[in-house]
Amino acid sequence: MRPYSVGKLMSFINRIAQRELAERLKPHGIGSGGQHSYLKAILATPGMNQDKLTSVVKFDKATTTRCIRQLEEAGYVKRTVDEQDRRSYRLYPTEIAIAFEPKLQAILDDYNRLLTAHLTVEEIDALHALLQKMYDGLDEPSLNPT
Template sequence: MRNHIVVIATILLNYVVVNKMNTIEPDENSHTKEMYHNEFIGKFISFLYRYEQIFIGKKIEPYGIGSGQFPFLMRLYLEDGINQESLSSHQKIDKGTTTRAIQKLVDEGYVFRQRDKKDRRSYRIFLTEKGKKLEPEMKKIASEWEEILFSSFDDNQRREIKNALGIMFETISQRM
């Protein structure tokens, strides 16, 4: 999910930078200049999300999984053994989608489910050795995507984008 947040932050802050601060302007001949001024910002977010899915999907296809499993693996690298319901909640993804994504990871041998000892109705999700071995490659893919997203920004702008995204995320979280 962190990558999704970075995507949204990049789009929103690029929009703000271009339209409000005038510190970055597309070329006069660029079709993006007109887009920046006339399009609904949700469209940019949607496009970036789709591009992210394509990029990640191509990169992880050799491992037998798709872009839908990627955010779950990334979360498990931070919190191996997380409760499946908490994983779903943290990722802001419905339980059915989470179950299908986890099942794919189970089928490919990257994770396993174990009944929660405190709550026998729920499961905890753990990485297998095979899943743990993928961590450097998955993190490399995430870094490559982030580098592509931020390639037009200096370090200060990157920090500002991430900070603004965090603020936007908190604002939306409180309203939803």
């Protein structure tokens, strides 16, 4: 039996949805793609270095460098050299970022509501649980060489 094309559906949905999200973040100087993921992670856990952050958001470390630079230029993130290890930077949200957090969260909540607008509450629960399980399965040593 042929497996369902779960990958195709996810890629479709993601592609359509990302355009919506980009449009909503743009007025706040936050670029499309992963920038908001970085900002959310820094707000949630201030003081991480870029390497840690890269593994949290699952992008490439080069992408991290660039996204952080953009967030810094937009005034959302501060970088300070870690005195314990002078190679790495500790990342902190600025006052502006902290003030913006509720708005950011509202945009993301809105986005999620849009995505799941045609599902019942039970269906959303089930979908979230399944995606979480899927994610946990993928986020394993086999695919994540140390």
